[in-house]
Each structure stands twice: as structure tokens, then as C-alpha cells.
Amino acid sequence: MTNNTKSLSRCAFAAAGLWLLILSETVMAASVEVTDAWARATMPGQSVAGVYLHVKSTLRARLVGIKSGSAKTAEIHSMSQENGVMKMRKLDFLDLPPGETVTLEPRGNHVMLFDIRKPLQAGERIKLTLVIEQEGKKINVPVTAAVRALTEQH
Ligand SMILES: [Cu+2]
Numbered sequence: 001m002t003n004n005t006k007s008l009s010r011c012a013f014a015a016a017g018l019w020l021l022i023l024s025e026t027v028m029a030a031s032v033e034v035t036d037a038w039a040r041a042t043m044p045g046q047s048v049a050g051v052y053l054h055v056k057s058t059l060r061a062r063l064v065g066i067k068s069g070s071a072k073t074a075e076i077h078s079m080s081q082e083n084g085v086m087k088m089r090k091l092d093f094l095d096l097p098p099g100e101t102v103t104l105e106p107r108g109n110h111v112m113l114f115d116i117r118k119p120l121q122a123g124e125r126i127k128l129t130l131v132i133e134q135e136g137k138k139i140n141v142p143v144t145a146a147v148r149a150l151t152e153q154h
Pocket residue numbers: 077088110111112
């Protein structure tokens with residue numbers, strides 16, 4: 001074996017090792033990524049609150065439920081305009097196509113908290129759990145949402 005082939009095979013070995021490392025990283029990393037989660041601060045007496053976020057799943061999945069200690073119940077909602085009026089509807093689930101970032105936002109699909117335990121104040125954080133169905137299994141994805149003021153635009 002010449003010096004040249006030796007260094008070449010070492011190089012190939014190193015590359016294979018790196019590839020393995022990348023593969024295991026991917027497997028180990030959460031298959032669901034939630035970013036930029038926030039909730040809208042509530043007014044006194046208001047019992048519902050909207051929560052918005054970006055969610056991306058590497059595998060085909062669907063969001064099938066929301067839980068939060070900050071509210072009695074939480075639902076996934078759609079928002080659409082009908083005869084000039086914005087209407088919300090409860091969704092049983094929300095599809096998360098693999099690798100696609102799905103956005104929950106004001107005026108779009110969103111999470112709605114009902115019977116919040118106390119008013120949500122700007123600056124605080126609330127915890128939620130997204131229940132996601134992936135390959136026939138349900139997984140819980142913990143999320144922390146920052147509460148932002150009513151006037152704050154996103
Ligand atoms: Cu809603």
C-alpha cells in the first residue's frame with residue numbers, strides 16, 4: 001500500500017464516521033421542533049387566550065391535542081373569513097407534513113386556551129404540551145410560550 005492509498009482510506013473512514021455521527025444526531029434530536037411560541041396577554045375578565053407557534057416534524061405527523069396547566073381546556077382552531085366575518089372552528093387535528101414548518105398565527109390556525117386560571121400578563125411564560133401523533137404513536141412535546149402584550153404585533 002502506498003502512502004497515498006493509506007491516507008485515502010483513512011480519509012474515507014473519517015468521512016464514514018462523520019456520516020454516522022450525523023445520522024445518530026438526527027435520530028437523537030427531537031423529531032418535532034417547536035419555535036417562537038407565544039401567547040397573547042389577556043384583558044381583565046377575559047377567559048380565553050390565543051397561543052401561536054411554529055411547529056415542524058421531520059416525520060409525517062399531526063397535532064391532535066393541546067394541554068396546558070394554565071387553562072381548563074385547549075383546542076386547535078382554524079380561522080377563516082365568511083361573508084366578511086372572521087370565524088373560528090375547532091379542528092380535531094392539524095396535519096404536519098414532514099419537514100414543513102406549520103405556522104399557528106393570529107388570523108390563521110391557532111391554539112385557543114379556555115377558562116384560563118389567571119390573566120396572562122406580558123413578560124410571563126406559560127407551559128403547554130402539544131400532543132402529536134407520529135407513526136401511530138402519541139408523543140408529548142413540551143412548549144414554553146412567552147406572553148406578549150395585546151398591542152404587540154408579530
Ligand atoms: Cu380560536
